[in-house]
Amino acid sequence: MLTENEVGQLLEVPEVREIVGQLHHLFVIEENELNDISMHDFFAGVLLAPSVALAQVDGSTSLFEELSLNKKARRFSRGGFFLRHDPVVRMTILLQSRFQYWELRFFQALNRILKAVVPETSASNHETAEDHDQFRVVMNTSYILIRLLETFFLPEGEEITRTRRVSRIEFGRIQQIGEQLQLSGIGSFKKFINTFEVK
Numbered sequence: 001m002l003t004e005n006e007v008g009q010l011l012e013v014p015e016v017r018e019i020v021g022q023l024h025h026l027f028v029i030e031e032n033e034l035n036d037i038s039m040h041d042f043f044a045g046v047l048l049a050p051s052v053a054l055a056q057v058d059g060s061t062s063l064f065e066e067l068s069l070n071k072k073a074r075r076f077s078r079g080g081f082f083l084r085h086d087p088v089v090r091m092t093i094l095l096q097s098r099f100q101y102w103e104l105r106f107f108q109a110l111n112r113i114l115k116a117v118v119p120e121t122s123a124s125n126h127e128t129a130e131d132h133d134q135f136r137v138v139m140n141t142s143y144i145l146i147r148l149l150e151t152f153f154l155p156e157g158e159e160i161t162r163t164r165r166v167s168r169i170e171f172g173r174i175q176q177i178g179e180q181l182q183l184s185g186i187g188s189f190k191k192f193i194n195t196f197e198v199k
Contacts, residue, residue: 001075001147001151001154001156002047002076002147002148002150002151003075003076004044004075004076004077004078006147007043007044007047007076008078010043010113010144011039011040011043013117015112015113015116015117016043016113016116016117017039019109019112019113019116020039020042020043020046020109020113021039023042023046023105023106023109024037024039024042024043026105027042027102028042031094031098033090034087034090034091034094036087037087037090037091038087040078041076041078041087041088041091042091044073044076044077044088044091045073045088045091045092045095046106046109046110047076047110047148047151047152048069048073048076048088048091048092048095048151049095049099049103049106049107049110050107050110050152050153050177050181051068051069051072051151051152051153052069052092052095052096052099053099053103053173053177054173054174054177055068055069056096056099057167057169057170058167058169061096068155068156069092070086070089070092071155071156072151072155072156073086073088073089073092074086074088074089075156076088107177107180107181110181111180111181111182114145114148114181114182114183117144118142118145118148119142134160134161134191134194134195135161137187137188137191137192138160138161141188145186145188146160146188149183149188149189149192152177152181153174153177153192160192160195161195162195163195163196163197164195164196164197165196165197165198165199166196166197166198166199167198167199168198168199171193171196171198174196175193
């Protein structure tokens, strides 16, 4: 999963900064209660959009999912914030109530960011990943793509190669997010979703 420093370094990529800057400008105009959020913290919130989507898959966010989202948010925040004062935590709370409004724009931005930062060799490894186990696929995939997959789809600290059980509806949402972010044609993403066991 990405760290606070990696979020900051991604934001230094000119194409990423431009994409995030445009969306940040729109967000602070439309969301008065978070109009003071920094670009770094806003970008961290955008990166958490797939996690928010997964937390809401059954129509509401459970306490466990809320705690997991907050833990991820605090990892990304710049500065030493505590729970409710953390701007990224505040943004994930707002997103849970306003997700339908922002979902398309956030996912479109993430799609453009992926294209800007993921090397073409990783984005085009359609067949080769099918022939190898998950560990070898991870070893042959770009660092940034693996970190983004972990950030989007896994709880903090969970290994990408580990098998995990999910509900049918949650698995369907993971596949849907993969399509929205145009990941579904990438061999390493196909291999990654095979690590999920549907209950």
